[in-house]
Amino acid sequence: MITNMKHIKNKLEAKGVKPTYQRLCVLEYLEKNMNHPTVEMIYENISKRIPTMSKTTIYNTLNLFLENGLLHAVTITGTELRYDINTSSHHHFLCRKCGKIVDIEVKCPFCDGEITQIDGNEIEEIHGYFKGICKECREKNDKVGR
Amino acid sequence: MITNMKHIKNKLEAKGVKPTYQRLCVLEYLEKNMNHPTVEMIYENISKRIPTMSKTTIYNTLNLFLENGLLHAVTITGTELRYDINTSSHHHFLCRKCGKIVDIEVKCPFCDGEITQIDGNEIEEIHGYFKGICKECREKNDKVGR
């Protein structure tokens, strides 16, 4: 699947965000890399193409995208924010061994948006986080143990 | 309800943690303040009683408690860790207006511990985070708007 720049541009304009070159690059990276990258990962990659790219611009752009609903932030590690282009309702799994974050496509009673408040608290966002050992790390561990 | 030091001491010893004075104070504070305090809040309060208390000791102690299952960490804000003495299965709500974190006692399919893995990933921890406007902020807002 090829993510072309025209599609990226349309996506920005549809949300009322002016499509600058830097913004196009950030959004394109996020569409190609859906592994919930850190700011550092995004910066490192885009710096190769745009050597003058500033990390501040990455932060500004990501915050702008967040405000306009182009992204979701994942706070699962507690020490850094991860970014997720997949804004549909889903949960996340963090492996405590390799640090990988994977999407969890699982139904929960809150995902469908039917429940709008709990105990009088108005719900705008729902985040489900699982932590443990991922499939790959478990299999790797089994081999070593044999 | 009075949380006496003897009970705190027993709780530490039951988990194999040597009950030093600093550790007793941190655990006592957490039992009395179940509003998911930050490190700063814990430090500020205990400093009043123990003026020599070091923030590093707070961090060391909290990490020790985490390792020994005396606490849970809440990563809901993304920029700081919050600490929760309530280690039973429950979820959290963060108000984007006042920043308050409240416990959400709601049943979800994962809370009961019956589901131990998803897509081959072994689940050790489950965290449910809701974000929105809390009951108090909503009511306050209604009054102003009238």
Place this chain on the structure above:
DNA sequence: TTTCATATTTGTAATCATTACAGATTTAAT
């Protein structure tokens, strides 16, 4: 009780993620 090894605490410095800010550059309309 003294001695000594070990664990704990303390304070400072370092690190890492993020934001603030001001100057430089680009954009878009006139």
Place this chain on the structure above:
DNA sequence: ATTAAATCTGTAATGATTACAAATATGAAA
């Protein structure tokens, strides 16, 4: 082409957390 506004850049500041080494406390052995 001019010019005002928006955007980008780089550095400095902030805030949370950890690293580390010196100081202190603890507990067992003599």
